[in-house]
Amino acid sequence: MKEYKTIFNSNMHTAVCLLCMLLISMQSFAIQPGDIEFVQYKGEVVNSSNGRGISSAYLALNNSNISTITNADGEFSLKVPEDMIEATVTISVLGFQSKTLPLDYFKPEETIIELDETVEELSEISLYKATNADLLVREMLDKKDDNYLTDQSLMTSFYRETIKKGWSNVSLSEAVVKIFKSPYNSGKKDLVSLYKARKSTDYDKLDTLALKLRGGPFNTLYLDMMKYTEYVLRPEMMKSYEFKFDDPTKINDRYTYVVNFREMDESDPWYYGKLFIDAETSTLVKAEYSLNVDDRDKAAAMFVKKKPNGSKVYPTELNYQVDYAQNDGKWHYAYAKAQMEYVVNWKRKIFNSKYKINSEMVVTDWQAYAGNDWRKSVDLINPNIVMVDDVSGFYDTEFWGSNNIIEPEKSIQNAIDKIKKKMDDE
16 A cells, blocks of 8 residues: 555644544543442433434533443443442433433443433523624623633543544544643643553555544544634634524523524635523533535645645535533533544546544543642643554553443444454454
């Protein structure tokens, strides 16, 4: 195979370029102290009306910082300290009524949790006071210091990225990361360290093109809209967006405004999407948005770092999502995912190749952290990291085998097993 590489750069100098991200099916991971015993529960969150699994449903252990999220099939795996057996778990996801269950409802295997779709009429004027979408978004930004964490914290997260060519899995990278999260009212960037990481790549399926993603966990971390307002919603950009109310909804049983936004200048790739704003506090609790990349030449210039001669590489789809969680009246980054789809056209070839790069990160635990000792004791990673090149592969099997509570998609797991076998046979 020729050593051609296409690297998609997340460490760009412009707001548009920085957010060249991805999608995935998420799961959970927690780093477990050796002197604490944990109980593991597995199951599925499903739609009560049809039994279908609900992806990205958030499970939070109340009165703790422990949480997880379901994968694409609605499956979850949750580890709870043995001394918290009296706890309760709240399950929530957009479009469904939240549910709180005692921990004794959960089983080691095959726990089924049914959620009802939200059908409540939410257009009551008495519930929703805001009448100007533009002013609501400005108020949301003005209240950032009041609504989000003002203390630095140390977060434990699970990060995962995959590359697919057509329906074939060709690369998987996973990592448990520590995030030194600076306050939301601070201009300091967040710092990231890899606690444990593994990878597997089958470049034979990539033909003559080795496709890689630059940025690793930073791709999803920079989707934190309220921390990094300079990338999408900085105040000076407000006049370049059009804001309109959509039908309101409920998130975590709280009334929520839905604001559609769209950039008015379409001469370059432009953002559009939805902001979900808490009606009581004017807090951004969720955002779903995309980048229009219909102009292939400009999109390629922004996102393709380098490519082999005789090929054209350009993005065809870029979708993002970020969710926030609340603790003690303050909100913080909890989950982010993105989906990136690329096409590669070769001269003198009839058919093109399609690639999907999926990236996702979920915060599984966090704590207030006022010291600097952590920064001195770990190796920080650079925003230019390329996971498939810069992390070790499938080492420390004891750690992953006994502590990994991720429930990957079966198709991805099958690909990993095949790749591992090939590696073992070499």
